[in-house]
Structures are given as structure tokens and as C-alpha cells.
Amino acid sequence: MTLTKKLSAEFIGTLWLVLGGCGSAVLAGTFLDAGIGLLGISLAFGLTLLTMSFAIGHISGCHLNPAVSIGLWSGGRFPAKELAPYVCAQVTGGLAGAAILYVIATGQAVFDLSGGFASNGYAEHSPGGYNVTAALVTEVVMTFMFLIIILGATDKRAPKGFAPIAIGLALTLIHLISIPVTNTSVNPARSTGVAIFEGGLALSQLWLFWAAPILGAMLAGIGYRWIEAEQPNTSSRVTGKMIVSKKQKELVAKKLNNAKKINTTQYGSALISSKATKTYSYQKGTKKTTKKH
Numbered sequence: 370m371t372l373t374k375k376l377s378a379e380f381i382g383t384l385w386l387v388l389g390g391c392g393s394a395v396l397a398g399t400f401l402d403a404g405i406g407l408l409g410i411s412l413a414f415g416l417t418l419l420t421m422s423f424a425i426g427h428i429s430g431c432h433l434n435p436a437v438s439i440g441l442w443s444g445g446r447f448p449a450k451e452l453a454p455y456v457c458a459q460v461t462g463g464l465a466g467a468a469i470l471y472v473i474a475t476g477q478a479v480f481d482l483s484g485g486f487a488s489n490g491y492a493e494h495s496p497g498g499y500n501v502t503a504a505l506v507t508e509v510v511m512t513f514m515f516l517i518i519i520l521g522a523t524d525k526r527a528p529k530g531f532a533p534i535a536i537g538l539a540l541t542l543i544h545l546i547s548i549p550v551t552n553t554s555v556n557p558a559r560s561t562g563v564a565i566f567e568g569g570l571a572l573s574q575l576w577l578f579w580a581a582p583i584l585g586a587m588l589a590g591i592g593y594r595w596i597e598a599e600q601p602n603t604s605s606r607v608t609g610k611m612i613v614s615k616k617q618k619e620l621v622a623k624k625l626n627n628a629k630k631i632n633t634t635q636y637g638s639a640l641i642s643s644k645a646t647k648t649y650s651y652q653k654g655t656k657k658t659t660k661k662h
Contacts, residue, residue, distance in 0.1 A: 370428055376454055378429035380462040382421040383558050386433050387466030389417035391487035391563055401438030411544035414553070420536030426533060434556040435459055436582035440516035443590030446523075459558040467562030488563045488571035489578045498547035504551045505581050510553040511543045512555045513592075520593040544602050554578040555585075 393413035397405050405413070422431045430447075432438045435456040441447035466487075474480050488494075491504035498509075518539040520534040540555075547553045554560045560578035564571040 372451060372454060375429040376458040378425040379432060379455055379458040380465070381501050382425050382429070382433045383459045384466040384469070385421055386414070387463045387559055387562050388416045388469055389449045390414035390474070390559065391467070392470050394487040395470060395485075396451070399438030407545065410548065414544050415537040415539075415541030418540050422533030422536060428575055429455075431483055431533075433459060433462075433558070434582075435558055435579075435646075436512050436517065436556060437519060438588040439583055440512075440519070440586030443587045444516075444520055444594045445590075446520070456558075460561055463558035463562035464565065465562075467566050470563075471566050471657040482567060483569075486563045486567040486571070487552065488567045489552045489560045490570055490574045491551060491577065494552060494570040494574055496552055499550045501577070504577060507547050507550045508554055508578065508581030509585040509588075511547050511553070512582040513589045515539055515543055515555055516586045516592055517587030520589065520597075524597065551578070555582050557582055 376377050390410070390413050394410045398410055400650060411615070418431075418433065421433060430441075432455060438447060438452055438455045438459070442449060442452050471486075475482075476488075491499060491501045495504060519532075519536055521527060522535040543555060544553045548554075557579045560575060564575045564578075
């Protein structure tokens with residue numbers, strides 16, 4: 370798959386994440402008595418990621434989040450050369466999603482942008498009035514857990530086909546936990562688009578929603594890389610199968626090749642020796658026959 374196609378998929382996916390997740394909060398979060406509330410908004414974010422995982426996961430990996438791309442890179446799962454292009458595509462996709470949402474939301478005469486545009490914040494800009502320390506810890510820990518789940522669910526040893534479900538549900542749970550604290554970011558691209566349109570505190574506090582998710586993601590990538598490292602002479606408790614390191618496999622293969630060479634040489638020597646014996650016996654027999662005549 371070409372890089373251009375991957376970036377296009379990331380752009381579309383992040384646009385959908387912001388439009389679906391933030392859009393549910395802005396347009397339907399408190400709509401009359403039928404507002405979807407905390408649970409509905411949390412599910413909306415999870416569902417946007419779940420649906421896009423199936424739609425573009427096979428094209429770009431469906432990161433839709435600079436923190437995810439950075440976390441996968443720190444975990445050895447993503448090439449460094451594609452990191453900056455992915456982040457750019459995600460941020461522009463988030464901006465496009467926020468722009469579409471802004472056009473829709475301002476179509477209502479009573480809409481007030483100062484009342485919130487699904488932006489993230491702390492202190493007076495936190496939904497529950499939580500301070501900067503609480504916000505920082507929340508975003509680092511939530512992003513850390515999010516990346517651990519992503520890395521584990523997409524591991525080659527994990528059950529196939531269930532990763533999008535696990536990751537989508539993880540994002541839902543993260544929102545249920547952290548919406549009261551920071552309005553839930555764990556995604557710099559999601560935070561940037563809406564902050565630019567809202568301005569004010571949302572924009573001045575945006576630094577935290579880049580720094581904390583990236584820190585949490587990098588810690589998760591490094592941590593999972595250490596956890597998943599295969600150790601020699603260990604067995605899997607789940608499958609009961611021996612886990613063999615790459616070096617052990619190479620050593621065994623080398624020994625087998627050497628053994629084959631030795632066997633071939635021995636067989637060849639034995640074959641030559643056997644032929645020589647037969648020839649000698651035949652010649653000896655011929656001489657004896659000649660003497661009789």
C-alpha cells in the first residue's frame with residue numbers, strides 16, 4: 370500500500386472520529402430530554418473507532434491519533450519515516466472534522482460556542498473542576514492503558530479478528546472514566562481541531578493534551594516491548610508450548626545443517642568404500658577364474 374493511500378485513510382478516519390465523537394457531544398449530548406449523556410458520548414467515540422478499524426485498518430492500521438502512531442513506533446511496530454506524515458494527516462483530518470461540525474452546529478440560532486465545543490481542559494475548563502495535576506495524571510495513565518490494549522490486541526499471538534472490538538470498547542471505557550476530569554483526550558489530533566475553533570482556554574491549555582498522551586503512549590510502547598520479549602527456555606502457560614527465541618532457532622537450524630553435511634559425507638565415503646571393495650572382489654574373482662582355465 371502506498372504512503373499516499375495510507376495518509377488518505379488516516380485523514381478520513383480522524384475526520385470521522387472527531388465528527389462522530391465530538392459531534393455526539395456537541396449536537397446530542399444535552400439535546401432536550403433525549404440527550405445521550407455521558408454513556409452515549411463514550412459509546413460514540415468507541416463506535417467511531419470500531420467502525421473505522423474495520424473500514425481502514427487493512428489500509429493504514431487505523432491509528433487516527435498521533436499518540437497511537439508514536440506509541441507503536443516506540444514499541445517497534447511502526448517505521449520512523451512514516452511517523453511525521455501520519456501525524457500531519459491525523460491533525461488535518463481532525464481539523465476538517467471540527468470544521469464540518471462547526472458549520473453544522475452554528476446552523477442553530479441559539480448555539481453558543483463559548484458554551485463548549487467538546488474541547489479538553491483542566492481547572493475552570495474541566496467538566497468536574499479538576500486541577501492540572503489530576504488532568505495530567507489522567508491523560509498519561511489513560512493513554513498508557515489505551516496503547517497497552519492496542520499493542521496487545523494487535524500482537525501476532527493474539528486471537529485474530531477481535532482487535533477492533535477490544536480497542537473500540539477500551540476507548541469507550543476510557544471516556545466513561547475521564548470525561549468528568551478532562552473531557553477525555555488521549556488523542557492530540559482530536560483535541561487540536563476543536564480547540565482551534567473554540568479558542569480561549571481550550572487553545573491555551575492544548576499543550577497538556579499533546580504532552581500527556583505522547584508521554585503515556587511512549588511509556589506503553591517501551592513497556593509492552595519489554596513485556597512481550599521472548600525469553601529462552603520458557604513455556605507458555607496458555608498453550609503449554611515452548612517459546613523459542615530467534616537465536617535458538619538459528620542455532621538449531623545450523624546444527625541440523627551440519628549434521629546433514631556430516632551424514633552425507635559419511636554416506637559418500639561408505640559408498641565409495643563399498644564400490645572399491647566390490648571392484649576388488651570382482652577383479653580377484655576374475656583372476657581366479659583365469660587361473661583355472
